[in-house]
Amino acid sequence: MDTSEKIIGLPILISARHRVVLDQGLCRRYGIPENGPVQAIIGSETISIFPVGAQIPAAEQKQVTIGRFNLPTRWAKQNHAEIGRYAFLSATEQGLQIRVIPSTPQQCRQSRVLGIPIKIFKGNLIYIPKTFWKHFAIQPNHGQVIREETDNRLIFRKYRPEQFPDVKKVLLVYRSSIHVQLEWMSKNELNVGDTVWLFGTSDGPMVSTRPAYENFDCR
Structure with a gap:
């Protein structure tokens, strides 16, 4: 990164x-x-x-x-x-x-920053606090986002049609909650009730199975 x-x-x-x-x-x-x-x-x-x-x-x-x-x-x-x-x-x-x-990635690693622990709720939903969504100009109720997925991370970016003209699937934030795909959970051996880490990046809110400081390459 x-x-x-x-x-x-x-x-x-x-x-x-x-x-x-x-x-x-x-x-x-x-x-x-x-x-x-x-x-x-x-x-x-x-x-x-x-x-x-x-x-x-x-x-x-x-x-x-x-x-x-x-x-x-x-x-x-x-x-x-x-x-x-x-x-x-x-x-x-x-x-x-x-x-x-x-923080820079180096500062994040030096301070051993974990992020914010959030739980996966019934229906494979995660709740991201309103202030997080609003920081990225995303409405916490009916805001439109696109989800980018890697092995152990999810990034939610604000959907802008002019920036992402080829995106076929747009997700809606509902009452500050967003759906997590079952396939991603299964790949990471996650179940309802488990905890993941939330933090913000330059692109938007990020959810990871690993603490924040483990997600950034400082070399």
Whole structure:
């Protein structure tokens, strides 16, 4: 995959005082409380968040209140985090990561970014959060997409007739959900109830059986 690729996590709104709401499903995955102290490492482009009990050298203590986390003022300014716009939240091997600037493949691998875990539901449907669809200008209800499939990945691109004049099959997003082909599931030994990884690329939302960082060639 192209090393110029840009990778994003779940778009989360930046509200007043540079607050963002952390996804509670991801927080539960790592034992990060809805209310209480957390550990954080504030990097130049990345904020990494860990539970208090994790052994993280050089971490500082921060606070989560009603699931909300305040982006440090200086960091927000340096990363052009504007109120009313979006930051990106991802799971990593150790905790959560917040970025405003999309990751390069190399940064994705260095941070061991997993993506967002999503389940396959009855009817072979996957639910992709509305903010993900909207980031790519795709309507989460009745938006038109085309699906590109590889061995372990699915990419959903916004359907534009002038860009894809020869496409014969256009899929509809319905209530933020999209169908996954049974053949692709069978090839990857997936069943209803299994989890796959979601992340954004330069082309659109990508779903993979492998964590995000394993999908990009950084050579």
